[in-house]
Each structure stands twice: as C-alpha cells, then as structure tokens.
Amino acid sequence: xxxxxxxxxxxxxxxxxxxxxxxxxxxxxxxxxxxxxxxxxxxxxxxxxxxxxxxxxxxxxx
Amino acid sequence: xxxxxxxxxxxxxxxxxxxxxxxxxxxxxxxxxxxxxxxxxxxxxxxxxxxxxxxxxxxxxxxxxxxxxxxxxxxxxxxxxxxxxxxxxxxxxxxxxxxxxxxxxxxxxxxxxxxxxxxxxxxxxxxxxxxxxxxxxxxxxxxxxxxxxxxxxxxxxxxxxxxxxxxxxxxxxxxxxxxxxxxxxxxxxxxxxxxxxxxxxxxxxxxxxxxxxxxxxxxxxxxxxxxxxxxxxxxxxxxxxxx
Numbered sequence: 520x521x522x523x524x525x526x527x528x529x530x531x532x533x534x535x536x537x538x539x540x541x542x543x544x545x546x547x548x549x550x551x552x553x554x555x556x557x558x559x560x561x562x563x564x565x566x567x568x569x570x571x572x573x574x575x576x577x578x579x580x581x
Numbered sequence: 582x583x584x585x586x587x588x589x590x591x592x593x594x595x596x597x598x599x600x601x602x603x604x605x606x607x608x609x610x611x612x613x614x615x616x617x618x619x620x621x622x623x624x625x626x627x628x629x630x631x632x633x634x635x636x637x638x639x640x641x642x643x644x645x646x647x648x649x650x651x652x653x654x655x656x657x658x659x660x661x662x663x664x665x666x667x668x669x670x671x672x673x674x675x676x677x678x679x680x681x682x683x684x685x686x687x688x689x690x691x692x693x694x695x696x697x698x699x700x701x702x703x704x705x706x707x708x709x710x711x712x713x714x715x716x717x718x719x720x721x722x723x724x725x726x727x728x729x730x731x732x733x734x735x736x737x738x739x740x741x742x743x744x745x746x747x748x749x750x751x752x753x754x755x756x757x758x759x760x761x762x763x764x765x766x767x768x769x770x771x772x773x774x775x776x777x778x779x780x781x782x783x784x785x786x787x788x789x790x791x792x793x794x795x796x797x798x799x800x801x802x803x804x805x806x807x808x809x810x811x812x813x814x815x816x817x818x819x820x821x822x823x824x
Contacts, residue, residue, distance in 0.1 A: 523615075523616055523617070523618050523682055523683075524616075525616070525617050527682075528616055528617040528618035528682060529617060531618050531621065531678050531679065531681065531682035532617060532618060532620045532621055534678050535621040535624055535625065535674075535675040535678045535679065536602075536624060538671060538674045538675055538678070539624055539628075539671055539675065542667060542670065542671050546667065546784065550787070550788070550791065553791050553795070554791070556795070557791070557794055557795055557798060560795070560798045560799060560802060561798060563802055564798060564801055564802050564805060567802065567805040567806055568805060571805065
C-alpha cells in the first residue's frame with residue numbers, strides 16, 4: 520500500500536500514542552485505589568492502637 | 582525497602598520518554614516507504630520488547646522462588662508478569678492501529694509475528710486466573726512459579742520460531758546487521774526503548790513497594806487485633822502473593 524497522507528496517518532499515530540497515555544492513566548487510577556486501601560488499613564491500625572491504649576489506661580490504677 | 586531510588590527512577594523515566602517522543606516528532610525523519618504512520622514504531626516495538634523481557638524476568642524470578650522458597654521472589658515474578666501483560670495489551674492495540682493504517686486491516690491471521698504475540702499474550706492471560714484458583718498461598722506460589730518458568734522459556738523459543746518463519750507483511754526491523762534504519766531513526770528508537778525499560782522498572786518497583794506496604798500493614802493489623810475481641814477480620818481472596 521502507498522504511504523498514507525499526513526492528515527490520515529496523523530489520526531492513527533495520535534490514536535496509538537493516546538492508547539499508551541490511556542494505559543498509563545488507568546494504571547495510575549488503579550494504584551490510587553490501592554493507595555486509598557492502604558490509607559483505610561492505616562486508619563484501622565491507628566484505631567486498634569488507640570483502643571489498646573485506652574484499655575491500658577483503664578486497667579492501670581491511678 | 583522497594584521505594585529506594587524510586588524518585589530518581591521516575592524522573593529518569595519521564596526524561597527519557599519525553600526526550601524520546603520529542604525525537605520521534607522533531608528529529609527522526611518520516612519513513613520513505615510508510616511515511617508519517619511509521620512513528621507508531623517508536624512506541625509499538627519498545628512496548629513489545631519490554632513486555633517480552635518482562636515475561637522472561639518473571640520466569641527468572643520463578644526459578645529463584647523455586648530454588649530458595651523466598652516469597653519476595655514470587656512477588657517480584659507476579660508484578661513483572663502483571664506489568665508485562667499491561668504492556669502486551671498496549672503492543673496489541675498500537676500494532677492493530679498501525680496495521681489498519683498500513684495494511685488496511687486491524688488484524689492479519691496469517692502473519693506469524695502477530696499471531697505468535699497473541700499466543701504469548703493469551704498464555705500469560707491465564708496466569709492470574711491460575712493464581713486465583715488456588716487458595717493455599719504456598720501451593721499458589723509454587724504452581725505460579727512453575728507456570729512462569731515454562732511460559733518464560735516459551736517466549737524466546739517463540740521469538741526464534743517467528744524469526745525462522747517467512748514474514749508476509751510484518752517487517753523485520755531488528756536484524757543482526759543492525760536493520761535498515763538510518764542513524765537518526767536508530768537513536769530515536771534506542772532512546773524510546775530505554776525510556777520504556779525505565780518506565781517498566783519504575784512501575785515494577787512502585788507496585789512492589791505498594792504491595793509490600795500493604796502486607797506489612799495487614800500483618801501489623803493482625804498482630805494488634807489478636808487481643809482485641811471487637812475486631813472482625815475481613816479475609817479477601819486474591820491472586821496476588823501473600824508474604
């Protein structure tokens with residue numbers, strides 16, 4: 520096939536590079552979801568620690 | 582642990598990829614035969630090469646896991662294969678777009694390069710379901726490592742078989758004599774390849790750091806919750822390795 524003119528080829532080239540950009544963005548979005556899960560886990564650990572500290576304060580006579 | 586050097590690697594990846602794309606559009610000449618559409622080459626081929634090397638790396642870490650039993654190697658193998666699969670999706674889509682523009686078809690079933698890459702992709706697409714189907718973490722890691730080793734060995738064999746087959750439409754750019762690329766195109770291609778490789782290593786380390794942090798946090802949570810009656814564990818089944 521003969522080489523495509525720039526205006527037609529440009530669409531395909533832009534499409535291919537946009538696919539790459541989209542893949543990177545999807546990956547970033549998935550990693551953002553994971554980060555929010557880590558944040559949630561961290562919140563639970565903090566809560567557990569606070570609960571434990573409270574329990575210790577209650578058991579130690581003043 | 583895995584986060585060390587991540588900032589430098591990220592900056593290096595960005596610099597290399599931005600540099601590569603600048604070279605693609607402002608330095609490398611248009612191909613005499615294909616014209617402007619050949620610019621897809623600088624994205625499609627590095628994606629394919631890095632994906633294939635990633636699959637092989639997954640196999641190498643699989644061997645390391647089977648030899649040592651160290652779960653970190655299983656995690657490294659898992660993340661390498663996972664990222665390679667994403668890059669393989671990119672290879673298939675960008676290749677398909679290029680194929681439509683150059684040959685007038687989205688896909689050619691009688692072209693060995695295309696079909697062999699699809700076979701490799703479909704083979705590795707079974708990796709995650711395989712992991713997910715096994716509940717026992719020890720067995721999951723062992724079976725996944727065996728899969729990664731066998732499939733990893735299949736990748737170079739497949740590559741050689743395709744090289745020996747007669748190509749109908751797909752060009753053979755990278756040959757032992759350096760291919761038919763002029764210096765400016767070769768430089769652009771090498772920078773794009775380096776950028777893609779740096780991106781792969783960056784994302785690999787990034788995901789390893791994220792997974793490692795998650796595991797350590799969950800272990801800490803389990804430890805703290807052991808003497809807390811009010812806490813109810815929420816076990817989640819996952820294809821990802823557990824440490």
